[in-house]
Amino acid sequence: MKVWFIGIKGAVATTILVGVLAIKRGLSAPNGILSEEKRFSRLNLARLEDLQFGGHDIRGVTLYDAAYRNVSDNSTFDTMQLAELKGEIDSIPVKCGIVNNCGDAISSLCDNNTLTLSKAVNQVSQELCQFAGDDSCVVVNLASTEPYFAPQPEYATLDSFEAAVKANSKKIPASAIYAYCAIKNGLPYVNFTPSMGNDIPAIKELANTLGVPHCGKDGKTGETLVKTALVPMFKHRHLTIDGWYGSNILGNLDGQILRHPDNKQSKLITKTSVLPRMLGYEPHLGSRIDYFPPLSDHKVAWDFISFKGFLGHRMNMQFTWQGCDSILAAPLVIDLIRFMELAQRNGARGLVDPLAVYFKDPLDIDVLDLCSQYTLFNEWIEQF
Ligand SMILES: NC(=O)c1ccc[n+]([C@@H]2O[C@H](COP(=O)([O-])OP(=O)(O)OC[C@H]3O[C@@H](n4cnc5c(N)ncnc54)[C@H](O)[C@@H]3O)[C@@H](O)[C@H]2O)c1
Structure with missing residues (x-):
């Protein structure tokens, strides 16, 4: 099974990569991961050792150096052992991401990137499809938090969104383009950030029409x-x-x-x-x-x-x-990847709201207290 991270050189993504590779090599145990519980074994969830990663990022640092900096700054993994994983980390495909309408704080992280929205859609779609091939692939947004955009007429329907993309609107941030490309190409999408991503009617409409599972937003870790x-x-x-x-x-x-x-x-x-x-x-x-x-x-x-x-x-x-933060977030993202693949395999269409328990601001659901969210999640799992 494949996993595409938007923001693959960040702290959360590199913690997941290092953790999964370390667990695969027997250098660490799969601690703190809910989906490792025995009760899920009947569901044939993706095995950690079978996950293949790829992703977008906008910073020039190599993936290995980003991972090294993360684990050494935070003492979360032994850097001598990290060196053993270098070959595998170096072989992970990384593509240069897009920064349309991401604001100065994010744009300043990357070298000039001046694609129009239409070109960005084509480029991102092509990269996602090339990576996914015919395999099951979940796309997870782990990129930096974008500025807030208040609701706009452009977001209301798929037609208005696509027209705004053609017109190179300044109101459509990169996170919405990534979400659009993932869902348009049939890939389940998770928004672990507070950025817009899939949180607009146009993209929810697309997911419902095409029957693609998605969820968000903003991981609930602390x-x-x-x-x-x-x-x-x-x-x-x-x-x-x-x-x-x-x-x-x-x-x-x-x-x-x-x-x-x-x-x-x-x-x-x-x-x-x-x-x-x-x-x-x-x-x-x-x-x-x-x-x-x-x-x-x-x-x-x-x-x-x-x-x-x-x-x-x-x-x-x-x-x-x-x-x-990343130690708390990584196992949640691993769960989400597995449960999104489960959802897709079982024909889920559109928003997967039983996964609300993973998010600070779960989309379109009023079940917000932790215990009720766990009950909802457990009831959902029991049906499989
Ligand atoms: N760590 C947590 O506990 C936690 C909890 C909830 C939400 N989040 C959210 O998850 C996201 C990731 O957190 P982090 O600590 O890994 O952040 P980070 O800053 O370490 O990593 C973000 C990565 O995204 C890249 N990036 C930025 N804009 C991009 C774009 N348009 N396309 C591709 N890559 C892009 C950056 O270069 C960076 O490598 C943040 O939005 C954060 O708010 C984290």
């Missing part, structure tokens, strides 16, 4: 994972949340991109929208994301929750989450 586990507790005890303030610091390339206000806005939307949706009312919300280089990929989130109960008495809860 602070939001805790939020969606805690909110039901407050609700069940009738404790009213007056305010929730969350402050995040991270020092990786993702953090560097999120320093830019337009890119940050995309992430803040997926991070904060979940609370009012779960609570059914709007508490006072505050959310910060700051770039703090010494942490590299080790993110720290500090959350302060103000709530009140009997007699309106006010109380507080605080928590600090310290996680290694």
